[in-house]
Amino acid sequence: MNDIRAELKALALEWGADIVGFCRLDTPVEGFSYALSIGVKLSDAVLATIENAPSFVYFQHYRTANALLDTVAFRLARAIERKGYAALPVAASQSLGKNDPYRGVLPHKTAAVLSGLGFVGKSGLFLSTEFGSKLRLATVLTDMPVQRELPVLENGCGGCTACQNACPAGAIFGEKPTTDGERNFDAEKCSRYMKEHFQDIGRGSVCGVCIKVCPKNKL
Numbered sequence: 001m002n003d004i005r006a007e008l009k010a011l012a013l014e015w016g017a018d019i020v021g022f023c024r025l026d027t028p029v030e031g032f033s034y035a036l037s038i039g040v041k042l043s044d045a046v047l048a049t050i051e052n053a054p055s056f057v058y059f060q061h062y063r064t065a066n067a068l069l070d071t072v073a074f075r076l077a078r079a080i081e082r083k084g085y086a087a088l089p090v091a092a093s094q095s096l097g098k099n100d101p102y103r104g105v106l107p108h109k110t111a112a113v114l115s116g117l118g119f120v121g122k123s124g125l126f127l128s129t130e131f132g133s134k135l136r137l138a139t140v141l142t143d144m145p146v147q148r149e150l151p152v153l154e155n156g157c158g159g160c161t162a163c164q165n166a167c168p169a170g171a172i173f174g175e176k177p178t179t180d181g182e183r184n185f186d187a188e189k190c191s192r193y194m195k196e197h198f199q200d201i202g203r204g205s206v207c208g209v210c211i212k213v214c215p216k217n218k219l
Contacts, residue, residue: 034144171185
């Protein structure tokens with residue numbers, strides 16, 4: 001199984017991912033007990049265009065990063081199936097629809113945390129040990145028994161409140177979140193603010209301020 005993990009990780013990196021992790025889920029999702037977490041780093045130059053609001057450049061970059069992640073997840077799922085296992089790629093931006101617009105099949109950060117790739121910050125963002133908050137994530141669910149390679153990390157925000165202070169919507173609680181991917185902000189308040197104030201940039205679907213100000217960000 002170690003050889004299979006190494007092979008899948010090499011493929012994901014070749015196809016454009018920047019980080020890859022493996023884990024067993026605490027509770028099966030869609031009948032699957034294991035997951036691959038993949039992340040793509042966002043551009044420093046693009047994030048620099050964000051001031052107190054998102055930029056058109058960031059919106060396009062956000063969509064492109066999602067498309068890349070979806071492609072990598074799709075190809076990984078096919079690679080897993082060719083090895084005789086089942087796999088379900090979960091898109092980077094996912095939603096259960098109008099009845100529950102702020103939740104998806106599972107939070108990608110849950111798989112990332114359980115894979116030991118980082119922790120959930122006070123902002124509710126996943127913070128990678130390599131890149132901080134400058135990531136987009138996707139997940140592949142599978143019945144392939146891929147075990148975690150890295151230890152699960154505790155929250156490392158300490159006394160920092162940079163994201164809470166910078167959030168234009170006032171949607172971040174700033175409390176220490178759990179390590180299972182639970183959100184630590186008011187998603188409805190965040191979404192409502194974006195739609196009201198950033199409608200001319202990506203139809204009010206992105207912001208990015210909390211991502212830019214996080215001091216955990218690394219090159």
